[in-house]
Amino acid sequence: MRAQQILIGELDALLRPFGLTFARYEALVLLSFSRTGALPLRRIGERLMVHPTSVTNTINRLEQAKLVIRRPNPADRRGTLAEITPAGRELVEAATAELMAAEFGMAGYDSARLDALFGLLWPLRVDAGDFAS
Amino acid sequence: MRAQQILIGELDALLRPFGLTFARYEALVLLSFSRTGALPLRRIGERLMVHPTSVTNTINRLEQAKLVIRRPNPADRRGTLAEITPAGRELVEAATAELMAAEFGMAGYDSARLDALFGLLWPLRVDAGDFAS
DNA sequence: CCAATTTCAGCACCACTGATATGG
DNA sequence: CCCATATCAGTGGTGCTGAAATTG
Secondary structure, X not given: OHHHHHHHHHXXXXXXXHOOOHHHHHHHHXXXXXXXXXXXXXXXXXXXXXXHHHHHHHHHHHXXXXXXXXXXXXXXXXXXXXXXXXXXXXXXXXXXHHHHHOHHHOOOOOHHHHHHHHHHHHHHHHHOOOOOO | XXXXXXXXXXXXXXXXXXXXXXXXXXXXXXXXXXXXXXXXXXXXXXXXXXXXXXXXXXXXXXXXXXXXXXXXXOOOOOOXXXXXXXXXXXXXXXXXXXXXXXXXXXXXXXXXXXXXXXHHHHHHHHHOOOOOO
């Protein structure tokens, strides 16, 4: 808990100049790494493990900032796609460069320790259904 | 981040029947383990690494629930002490028993893995000034 | 006079509930 | 008819800024 509290503080501070919170940054990254640059809101919620209404809110803010646009989902007319814009890609790349320069708040951790942490936390996430979709 | 998201969800769900959030539970535990059962708000903020106004808010809620009471600090008349009440001690003990039964959301982790996790996260916390006071 | 402690008003953000509209 | 998707209104919790009152 305390470690996350420290990390989220640093990351949000690094992202503030970009007008992003960590939650919005995560959504942008997810879109930027998707095959087509667009995902149904449902999928975003699954991957980020957040409530549907939270996804709506996050995408609203990103849309207001013109970093994503909403499009009807051709495969399911109930649904909506969030698609990252060129401006969104530019911003997420700049933000990621900044975060990488700060080593995502984990400066001082070598690869072995990072791997060890990831491996230790993995089963917790699997049990909770992360990585499921 | 994802691991904390999972854990805070489980812990808050376990604490909801007691009318506690994890933040309020942490404050109660801190008071229950202090020598006199009372601490200046300033100290609570330091230990929990939260903003002074957040401490005021947390203590307000705990006071409304009659789990703590505010007292003037005899050693520094600018300050206020939060003191845990007998009802507060009762509740925090019951809540702790419940959390321990659920292994704090870490069921499936043996002592060695828990120690490894703690050891890996320790330097991050030290660098951020946790444990400082 | 400056600094520390606490509180207050106000704002942003995230998480959730319950209800609704639309479509599979 | 039931379920899924997304949105909206509203609430609670937390984190912060800026300002104020009180005291060291």
